[in-house]
Amino acid sequence: MTDLRTLAKQDDQRPLLCALLRDFHRLGWVSGTGGGICGPASEDSLWIAPTGVHKELVEPQDFFEMRLDGALTSEPAGLRPSECAPIFLAIARATGARSVLHSHALSAVLAADGRQGDTLIIEGFEMLKGVGLSNTEKLSLPVIANTEREYDLTGSVSEALTDPRFSKAHAVMVADHGCYLWGSDVMEAKKHAEVYHWLFEGVVARNRM
Amino acid sequence: MTDLRTLAKQDDQRPLLCALLRDFHRLGWVSGTGGGICGPASEDSLWIAPTGVHKELVEPQDFFEMRLDGALTSEPAGLRPSECAPIFLAIARATGARSVLHSHALSAVLAADGRQGDTLIIEGFEMLKGVGLSNTEKLSLPVIANTEREYDLTGSVSEALTDPRFSKAHAVMVADHGCYLWGSDVMEAKKHAEVYHWLFEGVVARNRM
Amino acid sequence: MTDLRTLAKQDDQRPLLCALLRDFHRLGWVSGTGGGICGPASEDSLWIAPTGVHKELVEPQDFFEMRLDGALTSEPAGLRPSECAPIFLAIARATGARSVLHSHALSAVLAADGRQGDTLIIEGFEMLKGVGLSNTEKLSLPVIANTEREYDLTGSVSEALTDPRFSKAHAVMVADHGCYLWGSDVMEAKKHAEVYHWLFEGVVARNRM
Amino acid sequence: MTDLRTLAKQDDQRPLLCALLRDFHRLGWVSGTGGGICGPASEDSLWIAPTGVHKELVEPQDFFEMRLDGALTSEPAGLRPSECAPIFLAIARATGARSVLHSHALSAVLAADGRQGDTLIIEGFEMLKGVGLSNTEKLSLPVIANTEREYDLTGSVSEALTDPRFSKAHAVMVADHGCYLWGSDVMEAKKHAEVYHWLFEGVVARNRM
Numbered sequence: 033m034t035d036l037r038t039l040a041k042q043d044d045q046r047p048l049l050c051a052l053l054r055d056f057h058r059l060g061w062v063s064g065t066g067g068g069i070c071g072p073a074s075e076d077s078l079w080i081a082p083t084g085v086h087k088e089l090v091e092p093q094d095f096f097e098m099r100l101d102g103a104l105t106s107e108p109a110g111l112r113p114s115e116c117a118p119i120f121l122a123i124a125r126a127t128g129a130r131s132v133l134h135s136h137a138l139s140a141v142l143a144a145d146g147r148q149g150d151t152l153i154i155e156g157f158e159m160l161k162g163v164g165l166s167n168t169e170k171l172s173l174p175v176i177a178n179t180e181r182e183y184d185l186t187g188s189v190s191e192a193l194t195d196p197r198f199s200k201a202h203a204v205m206v207a208d209h210g211c212y213l214w215g216s217d218v219m220e221a222k223k224h225a226e227v228y229h230w231l232f233e234g235v236v237a238r239n240r241m
Numbered sequence: 242m243t244d245l246r247t248l249a250k251q252d253d254q255r256p257l258l259c260a261l262l263r264d265f266h267r268l269g270w271v272s273g274t275g276g277g278i279c280g281p282a283s284e285d286s287l288w289i290a291p292t293g294v295h296k297e298l299v300e301p302q303d304f305f306e307m308r309l310d311g312a313l314t315s316e317p318a319g320l321r322p323s324e325c326a327p328i329f330l331a332i333a334r335a336t337g338a339r340s341v342l343h344s345h346a347l348s349a350v351l352a353a354d355g356r357q358g359d360t361l362i363i364e365g366f367e368m369l370k371g372v373g374l375s376n377t378e379k380l381s382l383p384v385i386a387n388t389e390r391e392y393d394l395t396g397s398v399s400e401a402l403t404d405p406r407f408s409k410a411h412a413v414m415v416a417d418h419g420c421y422l423w424g425s426d427v428m429e430a431k432k433h434a435e436v437y438h439w440l441f442e443g444v445v446a447r448n449r450m
Numbered sequence: 451m452t453d454l455r456t457l458a459k460q461d462d463q464r465p466l467l468c469a470l471l472r473d474f475h476r477l478g479w480v481s482g483t484g485g486g487i488c489g490p491a492s493e494d495s496l497w498i499a500p501t502g503v504h505k506e507l508v509e510p511q512d513f514f515e516m517r518l519d520g521a522l523t524s525e526p527a528g529l530r531p532s533e534c535a536p537i538f539l540a541i542a543r544a545t546g547a548r549s550v551l552h553s554h555a556l557s558a559v560l561a562a563d564g565r566q567g568d569t570l571i572i573e574g575f576e577m578l579k580g581v582g583l584s585n586t587e588k589l590s591l592p593v594i595a596n597t598e599r600e601y602d603l604t605g606s607v608s609e610a611l612t613d614p615r616f617s618k619a620h621a622v623m624v625a626d627h628g629c630y631l632w633g634s635d636v637m638e639a640k641k642h643a644e645v646y647h648w649l650f651e652g653v654v655a656r657n658r659m
Numbered sequence: 660m661t662d663l664r665t666l667a668k669q670d671d672q673r674p675l676l677c678a679l680l681r682d683f684h685r686l687g688w689v690s691g692t693g694g695g696i697c698g699p700a701s702e703d704s705l706w707i708a709p710t711g712v713h714k715e716l717v718e719p720q721d722f723f724e725m726r727l728d729g730a731l732t733s734e735p736a737g738l739r740p741s742e743c744a745p746i747f748l749a750i751a752r753a754t755g756a757r758s759v760l761h762s763h764a765l766s767a768v769l770a771a772d773g774r775q776g777d778t779l780i781i782e783g784f785e786m787l788k789g790v791g792l793s794n795t796e797k798l799s800l801p802v803i804a805n806t807e808r809e810y811d812l813t814g815s816v817s818e819a820l821t822d823p824r825f826s827k828a829h830a831v832m833v834a835d836h837g838c839y840l841w842g843s844d845v846m847e848a849k850k851h852a853e854v855y856h857w858l859f860e861g862v863v864a865r866n867r868m
Contacts, residue, residue, distance in 0.1 A: 037716040064371040064435035086432065089246040136368060138443055145450065158805055158836035159763060162691040166807055167835065178367055180375055208376065209367035223713065226691035234765055239450065241772065241866065273580040273644035295641065298455040345577060347652055354659065387576055389584055417585065418576035448659065482789040482853035504850065507664040554786065556861055563868065596785055598793055626794065627785035657868065 040219050045071040046079050046092035048218050053081070057088030061135040061229065067210070068114040071218040072130040073097045080120060082111035100125055115182035119189050119212060126193040129202075129214035131221035135229070136210040143232035144205040146239050147175040151197065152205055154231050162227035163202055171231075174198045175205040203228050249428050254280040255288050255301035257427050262290070266297030270344040270438070276419070277323040280427040281339040282306045289329060291320035309334055324391035328398050328421060335402040338411075338423035340430035344438070345419040352441035353414040355448050356384040360406065361414055363440050371436035372411055380440075383407045384414040412437050458637050463489040464497050464510035466636050471499070475506030479553040479647070485628070486532040489636045490548040491515045498538060500529035518543055533600035537607050537630060544611040547620075547632035549639035553647070554628040561650035562623040564657050565593040569615065570623055572649050580645035581620055589649075592616045593623040621646050667846050672698040673706050673719035675845050680708070683760070684715030688856065693763040694837070695741040697751075698845045700724045705757065707747060709738035727752055742809035746816050746839060753820040756829075756841035758848035762856070763837040770859035771832040773866050774802040778824065779832055781858050789854035790829055798858075801825045802832040830855050 039048035049071045056062045056069075067087055070080045079095040081087065096113040097106035100121055104113070114120070120132045144152055154160065155170040165171055174192035179185050185206060192204050202224050203213035213228050215221035248257035258280045265271045265278075276296055279289045288304040290296065305322040306315035309330055313322070323329070329341045353361055363369065363380040374380055383401035388394050394415060401413045411433050412422035422437050424430035457466035467489045474480045474487075485505055488498045497513040499505065514531040515524035518539055522531070532538070538550045562570055572578065573588040583589055592610035597603050603624060610622050620642050621631035631646050633639035666675035676698045683689045683696075694714055697707045706722040708714065723740040724733035727748055731740070741747070747759045771779055781787065782797040792798055801819035806812050812833060819831050829851050830840035840855050842848035 035716065036713070037718070060439070063439050064368065064432050066368065066371055066436075086245070086428070089244065091246070136439075138439060138446065141366070141443065142446055142450070145447070156835050157768070158833070159691065159693065162693055167805055168807060178376055180377060206367070208365050219713070223691050227693075230687070230690050230763075230765060234768065236446075237765065237769055237863075238772070241769070269648070272648050273577065273641050275577065275580055275645075295454070295637070298453065300455070345648075347648060347655065350575070350652065351655055351659070354656070387585055389586060415576070417574050445655075478857070481857050482786065482850050484786065484789055484854075504663070504846070507662065509664070554857075556857060556864065559784070559861065560864055560868070563865070596794055598795060624785070626783050654864075 036219075036222075044092070045073075045218055046095050049079060049081065049095070050090055050092060052218070052222055053087045053090050056133070056135070056225070057086075059137070059229070061133075061137040061225070062087040063136060066136040068116040068120075068134040070114075070116075070120045070124075070132050071221075076100050077105060078120060078124060078130065080113050080117050082108070083114045083116075084112065116212070118183050118186045122186055122190045123193065123204075123212060123214050126190065127202075127214060129216060129221070131216075131218040132212055132214040133221055133225050134210065134212050135225065137229055137232065139229055139232035139236055140205060140211045141208060142236045144175045144207050144211075146235060147205070147207070150175055152235075154235055157231060157234055159227055159230050159234070163200075163224055163231075165200055169200070171200060172197050173201050173203055173205050173211075175207055178207050178209045245428075245431075253301070254282070254427055255304050258288060258290065258304070259299055259301060261427070261431055262296045262299050265342070265344070265434070266295075268346070268438070270342075270346045270434070271296040272345060275345040277325040277329075277343040279323075279325075279329045279333075279341050280430075285309050286314060287329060287333060287339065289322050289326050291317065292323045292325075293321065325421070327392050327395045331395055331399045332402065332413075332421060332423050335399065336411075336423060338425060338430070340425075340427040341421055341423040342430055342434050343419065343421050344434065346438055346441065348438055348441035348445055349414060349420045350417060351445045353384045353416050353420075355444060356414070356416070359384055361444075363444055366440060366443055368436055368439050368443070372409075372433055372440075374409055378409070380409060381406050382410050382412055382414050382420075384416055387415050387418045454637075454640075462510070463491070463636055464513050467497060467499065467513070468508055468510060470636070470640055471505045471508050474551070474553070474643070475504075477555070477647070479551075479555045479643070480505040481554060484554040486534040486538075486552040488532075488534075488538045488542075488550050489639075494518050495523060496538060496542060496548065498531050498535050500526065501532045501534075502530065534630070536601050536604045540604055540608045541611065541622075541630060541632050544608065545620075545632060547634060547639070549634075549636040550630055550632040551639055551643050552628065552630050553643065555647055555650065557647055557650035557654055558623060558629045559626060560654045562593045562625050562629075564653060565623070565625070568593055570653075572653055575649060575652055577645055577648050577652070581618075581642055581649075583618055587618070589618060590615055591619050591621055591623050591629075593625055596624050596627045663846075663849075671719070672700075672845055673722050676706060676708065676722070677717055677719060679760075679845070679849055680714045680717050683762070683852070684713075686764070686856070688760075688762040688764045688852070689714040690763060695743040695747075695761040697741075697743075697747045697759050698848075699757040703727050704732060705747060705751060707740050707744050709735065710741045710743075711739065743839070745810050745813045749813055749817045750820065750831075750839060750841050753817065754829075754841060756843060756848070758843075758845040759839055759841040760848055760852050761837065761839050762852065764856055764859065766856055766859035766863055767832060767838045768835060769863045771802045771834050771838075773862060774832070774834070777802055779862075781862055784858060784861055786854055786857050786861070790827075790851055790858075792827055796827070798827060799824050800828050800830055800832050800838075802834055805834050805836045 385397035594606035803815035
């Protein structure tokens with residue numbers, strides 16, 4: 033298996049996305065065909081994983097190429113793009129991120145259970161430095177309500193992205209569901225994914241003590 | 242190791258079942274020779290794993306072929322078919338499923354501890370979509386009492402399968418024991434297995450908070 | 451890596467013991483050079499792992515051969531036999547077991563925290579069948595006090611082995627320490643190890659709910 | 660993959676450090692580019708891992724060589740040495756340790772949450788023997804306050820290293836952050852890492868019961 037470091041340097045980021053999906057599946061973040069991922073395809077397009085498939089088994093040729101304006105420029109036969117696609121695009125356009133993970137981790141759901149109103153506050157952890165804060169700052173993450181169809185989340189996600197209360201967030205939590213989190217490129221999204229999930233486990237564990 | 246995607250496409254589903262048993266053992270679902278699995282052998286027969294063996298070490302030639310009417314059509318020397326066999330057949334006949342997992346996961350036992358009467362209710366999770374519900378629906382799973390001999394569960398399982406309260410269930414829980422869960426084919430059973438176990442962990446974690 | 455099934459059939463059981471130590475280390479049962487294992491060498495002797503070494507890195511040539519009467523018949527240079535050796539021999543002589551695992555699993559310590567007097571009672575789990583009981587029976591495991599030197603446990607272990615209250619036990623718990631557990635051969639010890647650790651996690655989880 | 664035992668015997672300890680970082684990442688001790696490690700380079704210098712990189716992907720050529728007096732003697736292009744470097748050196752000079760791990764494990768943070776004043780007391784575990792105590796002794800670990808910049812921890816770490824209350828400690832805890840822990844060489848640091856993290860999980864679990 034080629035390691036992530038080698039894959040990260042390749043022009044084609046799809047093998048890297050596949051390798052991360054395998055890791056994230058092992059960690060329980062994309063179980064049962066859930067979750068999704070995207071990464072940069074070109075200056076103005078993203079590779080988007082298909083929906084309804086076992087994410088750890090996705091192969092490079094399964095990705096859809098979608099322009100940031102929503103046009104599909106390449107479409108594998110027999111697959112449908114992730115329902116997250118409009119959300120991925122909204123995040124990419126609003127934040128400049130080029131890689132987004134949609135996680136179904138239980139820790140994300142349990143952390144969001146501890147929200148106050150529409151906000152999850154995380155504080156008192158050195159790991160906050162891993163997502164761009166000081167360890168003495170409070171991280172405010174938006175928690176939006178879940179909907180019956182995933183694309184109906186797009187409006188709430190877009191609102192959260194421009195809400196000044198959440199200016200330091202690289203994640204939008206969805207109650208009872210999971211989260212979207214992102215980075216400027218795939219490896220930063222991986223880093224943020226590890227840090228956010230650590231923080232989710234941290235707040236859940238402290239709530240339990 | 243050939244990956245699950247390749248194995249899933251092969252006519253002979255036994256190597257796929259073996260690979261899943263290795264994964265499920267690592268996840269703690271078939272520890273200590275416990276649990277079991279079956280998958281389609283032909284139009285009217287199933288491959289059924291042997292009993293009393295380390296499930297992660299099962300090899301293709303160890304499977305029994307059993308017709309849906311219960312007749313054994315192939316029998317490896319020195320092994321006995323899973324005690325679950327009559328239950329697997331009952332599920333296959335009643336639901337049309339062709340792959341059933343019998344899980345001994347602790348999370349299934351702990352989730353069933355939270356039953357109300359003979360029913361475990363799971364609600365408030367996006368992951369419900371992974372087993373055919375809306376996220377706003379309540380999933381009602383039957384919880385039957387355990388018995389001293391596994392085949393004595395067959396009657397209660399059969400009753401649960403026709404109980405209209407459980408029409409959306411792809412699983413029967415057995416108190417203090419684990420669960421049976423299924424899919425139309427092996428890969429759907431794998432998907433359901435991941436989703437149900439996620440949900441079991443979810444309800445247990447929420448009960449603890 | 452040769453699989454356990456092949457290794458189990460070899461006359462020389464040391465490669466099998468090494469493979470299990472790797473698995474048990476991954477599971478957290480023999481962390482930090484702790485724990486130990488033995489298996490059959492001949493009719494009247496055992497292979498015993500060395501002490502003070504990283505257990506997951508033990509190789510076949512590192513094992514001591516010790517007769518059931520305590521005489522060392524083969525001794526690798528530069529190593530010392532496990533301090534558990536007298537306990538392993540006591541268990542082998544009293545029970546007929548030819549493979550013993552000494553586990554330092556946290557779950558064993560936490561389960562023993564729930565003892566009543568000198569006994570840990572486990573009941574209400576199907577998994578009891580995996581260690582020779584009916585699911586309706588109570589398993590009574592002896593819990594002995596820990597000592598400053600491991601070999602000082604030998605007397606208490608020997609007493610527990612002949613105590614009629616513990617006639618169904620394949621394990622002796624040591625408070626604050628872990629447990630000794632055994633099987634007639636290495637693969638039965640592996641099976642019992644998986645079942646007992648599952649049960650330890652089960653009683654701990656139920657105590658927490 | 661060459662095993663740890665072979666790597667441990669090589670003059671160049673960097674491949675061993677890389678292998679351990681992969682293991683520690685899998686265990687959640689160095690997630691999201693966090694944490695760090697060092698090992699002996701020569702009589703009076705250490706190999707120190709770079710900062711701001713995915714620790715499980717570090718390769719031998721990425722290490723900085725730093726003399727115990729703080730002089731950099733080899734510096735890979737495009738990387739910066741770990742911010743822990745001054746702390747690693749302070750520990751090496753004060754204790755004679757030649758390998759230090761900086762862990763961001765959640766278990767370390769949660770264990771330190773249970774401190775009394777500036778001390779975490781761990782007692783009542785056989786595993787204490789793995790870090791040089793008797794099972795009947797109390798281990799007192801220093802817990803220092805976190806700071807906005809990691810190198811500002813150096814003073815508090817140095818004070819803790821000479822505090823007679825902590826003479827048996829091979830670790831300094833940092834509140835809300837993690838810990839530094841060490842051994843005379845890399846394999847002893849690995850052993851201590853496993854034992855301390857086991858103990859952290861142990862005290863956290865007992866606090867929860």
